[in-house]
Amino acid sequence: MTISRRRLLQASLAGAATGLRGETTRSVVAVGQDARLRTGSSAPDSARLLALLDRCVQRVYERDTPLEAWKQVARRGEVVGLKVNCLAGRGASTSVKLVEAVCERLQQAGIPAADIVIWDRLNSDLESAGFHPSARTGRLRVMGNDELGYDNDLAVFGSAGSLLARTLTRVCDCVINLPVLKDHGIVGATMALKNFFGAIHNPNKYHVNVGDPYVADVYMLPPIRQKVRLHICDAIAPQYEGGPSFMPQWNWPFNGLLVSRDPVALDRTGWQILERKRAEKGMPPLVSVKREPVYILTAADADHRIGTCDPARIARVEV
Amino acid sequence: MERRAFLALPCLALAAESDAQFVGEAKFYEKLPYKKIRCKLCPRECVIDDRERGYCGVRENRGGKYYTLVHSRIAAAHVDPIEKKPLFHFLPGALAFSVATAGCNVNCKMCQNWDISQSRPEQVRATYFPPSMLADAARQSGCPAVAFTYSEPVVFFEYVLDAAGAARAAGLKTAVISGGYIQQEPLKLMCERVDAIKIDLKGYSEKFYKEVVNGQLKPVLDALATIRRLGRWTEIVYLAIPTLNDSDAEFTGLARWVKTELGVDVPVHFTRFHPEYLLKNLPPTPVKTLERAKAIADAEGLQFVYIGNVPGHPAESTLCPGCKKIVVERIGFTINALHIEKGKCTFCRRPIPGVWGV
Numbered sequence: 001m002t003i004s005r006r007r008l009l010q011a012s013l014a015g016a017a018t019g020l021r022g023e024t025t026r027s028v029v030a031v032g033q034d035a036r037l038r039t040g041s042s043a044p045d046s047a048r049l050l051a052l053l054d055r056c057v058q059r060v061y062e063r064d065t066p067l068e069a070w071k072q073v074a075r076r077g078e079v080v081g082l083k084v085n086c087l088a089g090r091g092a093s094t095s096v097k098l099v100e101a102v103c104e105r106l107q108q109a110g111i112p113a114a115d116i117v118i119w120d121r122l123n124s125d126l127e128s129a130g131f132h133p134s135a136r137t138g139r140l141r142v143m144g145n146d147e148l149g150y151d152n153d154l155a156v157f158g159s160a161g162s163l164l165a166r167t168l169t170r171v172c173d174c175v176i177n178l179p180v181l182k183d184h185g186i187v188g189a190t191m192a193l194k195n196f197f198g199a200i201h202n203p204n205k206y207h208v209n210v211g212d213p214y215v216a217d218v219y220m221l222p223p224i225r226q227k228v229r230l231h232i233c234d235a236i237a238p239q240y241e242g243g244p245s246f247m248p249q250w251n252w253p254f255n256g257l258l259v260s261r262d263p264v265a266l267d268r269t270g271w272q273i274l275e276r277k278r279a280e281k282g283m284p285p286l287v288s289v290k291r292e293p294v295y296i297l298t299a300a301d302a303d304h305r306i307g308t309c310d311p312a313r314i315a316r317v318e319v
Numbered sequence: 320m321e322r323r324a325f326l327a328l329p330c331l332a333l334a335a336e337s338d339a340q341f342v343g344e345a346k347f348y349e350k351l352p353y354k355k356i357r358c359k360l361c362p363r364e365c366v367i368d369d370r371e372r373g374y375c376g377v378r379e380n381r382g383g384k385y386y387t388l389v390h391s392r393i394a395a396a397h398v399d400p401i402e403k404k405p406l407f408h409f410l411p412g413a414l415a416f417s418v419a420t421a422g423c424n425v426n427c428k429m430c431q432n433w434d435i436s437q438s439r440p441e442q443v444r445a446t447y448f449p450p451s452m453l454a455d456a457a458r459q460s461g462c463p464a465v466a467f468t469y470s471e472p473v474v475f476f477e478y479v480l481d482a483a484g485a486a487r488a489a490g491l492k493t494a495v496i497s498g499g500y501i502q503q504e505p506l507k508l509m510c511e512r513v514d515a516i517k518i519d520l521k522g523y524s525e526k527f528y529k530e531v532v533n534g535q536l537k538p539v540l541d542a543l544a545t546i547r548r549l550g551r552w553t554e555i556v557y558l559a560i561p562t563l564n565d566s567d568a569e570f571t572g573l574a575r576w577v578k579t580e581l582g583v584d585v586p587v588h589f590t591r592f593h594p595e596y597l598l599k600n601l602p603p604t605p606v607k608t609l610e611r612a613k614a615i616a617d618a619e620g621l622q623f624v625y626i627g628n629v630p631g632h633p634a635e636s637t638l639c640p641g642c643k644k645i646v647v648e649r650i651g652f653t654i655n656a657l658h659i660e661k662g663k664c665t666f667c668r669r670p671i672p673g674v675w676g677v
Contacts, residue, residue, distance in 0.1 A: 154597075204373065
């Protein structure tokens with residue numbers, strides 16, 4: 001499968017009409033890196049990670065201080081969901097330290113710990129990635145969708161018909177998306193858009209045809225589209241091949257974060273990063289192995305308008 | 320429960336329930352490098368990473384070994400008339416103890432059981448029902464048959480094999496109600512263990528299978544031919560959906576294929592669609608459409624063509640192809656009269672194909 005010029009043009013024009021704010025009409029993707037974030041393959045240094053996160057979020061919201069920026073994300077009184085990605089267990093899941101940094105800033109911005117919910121599909125997935133489902137009240141809550149289950153009524157858009165996790169629909173007022181930058185053996189790449197397969201009851205049905213248009217259709221389900229405020233993609237140790245399982249031989253120390261309010265722009269940027277790394281390692285581009293993540297283009301087309309995938313309308317900002 | 324009240328609760332920890340009793344190594348898969356596996360049960364041949372599941376959602380790769388998660392994990396159990404399946408030439412008037420697990424290897428937009436078929440096992444309430452218990456429950460319920468139905472028995476294949484063996488040992492007949500989307504080797508094994516397989520032939524074009532079923536037509540046709548060749552009793556159900564699979568060309572193509580590849584004595588049921596799941600925008604099938612389908616199939620020479628989901632329609636009954644008299648008179652799921660003895664029409668002694676007694 002290859003992207004035709006017409007397809008790219010259609011997606012770009014649709015993206016231009018989404019009305020996303022930022023630098024003129026461009027979607028900002030802050031790409032932050034810190035070469036000294038980790039020593040070898042150790043866990044990231046908390047202080048450096050927090051500083052990196054601050055730089056990215058400030059850049060996306062164009063605020064002078066981290067606190068001012070974080071206050072744009074959520075307001076006191078809202079329950080904030082942090083949608084992590086833990087299916088692959090330790091090594092290829094959202095970093096616990098990154099989530100701790102987000103929680104720290106949210107609390108400083110006025111969100112009580114009890115109003116922060118870290119969630120993903122299963123408690124067992126969360127535990128395998130180092131998040132421990134919480135039993136005490138008044139603290140950060142960690143829970144899999146298996147605790148509250150799914151809504152009874154189907155949510156439908158395009159080819160997607162799914163039951164949504166009650167954690168998303170009934171508990172969270174808003175969501176910060178915390179995916180991981182990595183290769184995916186079926187849909188090519190997994191980042192911001194695809195992370196919401198963890199919010200539905202039947203993700204196994206949507207991996208056919210390299211996830212197209214399913215990934216984009218699922219993101220269009222109203223509670224997802226309406227509640228997600230910010231995407232913070234963990235690119236501390238991304239994986240350019242062999243995903244979504246953890247394959248240490250194919251990850252590398254990017255030591256970075258990708259932050260944006262536009263999931264399509266973020267995914268497009270992440271996709272480019274993965275392709276560059278694959279080329280550097282002598283691996284074929286995803287199109288050559290029939291895994292080009294065209295769902296990212298679909299997410300920008302006129303039927304979806306989730307964001308922009310036109311590189312000319314993406315402001316990739318190194319911070 | 321009010322949202323903040325929930326947040327103040329201790330962890331519910333529903334996930335702590337063990338699923339060990341439902342888990343067993345799957346049959347028909349191939350190990351690949353890097354702990355991946357390729358499922359060889361259905362034509363989809365999902366390649367599955369460690370900790371991931373296939374399209375069906377009920378089979379999981381755990382460390383490079385493939386497991387079924389639904390052995391004895393029964394999500395639905397009912398006592399049904401066998402005519403509800405529908406099987407019209409298999410133990411008429413009998414009750415079938417009918418069971419299903421979660422999961423399906425296709426995703427039909429018209430599915431009537433999507434709440435279990437399109438769910439993962441842990442998302443639906445289930446009961447531990449091992450094979451011996453199933454056979455006992457069937458006998459205690461006065462059922463001479465066990466049916467694996469509702470969702471898709473192909474995805475709980477290992478349980479079907481084990482439970483059918485237990486049922487047969489207990490003197491019960493077994494029937495599988497399936498979409499027939501299965502590879503040949505597992506199908507042959509299934510044919511050894513069960514007495515009847517009813518196939519939902521969901522359309523007669525690859526386009527329909529791709530767009531509405533999320534599967535392929537050819538493997539289903541191949542499965543039907545194999546079932547017939549191996550001598551297992553089979554009947555075909557064709558759910559006619561307005562505008563999607565109800566053309567003369569499709570009805571004619573289906574009838575000719577059945578006549579050529581299976582034989583004119585294989586029963587074909589044209590049944591009425593009701594709006595469900597992702598096809599709520601379409602109306603129920605007009606009865607005239609079903610009558611048109613039957614007329615086409617009759618004209619092609621098929622001997623047992625029925626109309627279903629239209630209670631009281633004359634085409635619910637079985638006519639002897641020889642004397643044309645009613646040999647099984649049905650209204651809905653009820654048998655009003657049965658004129659078959661030792662597999663023959665009591666009026667003209669012509670054999671009527673089927674399984675007529677336990």
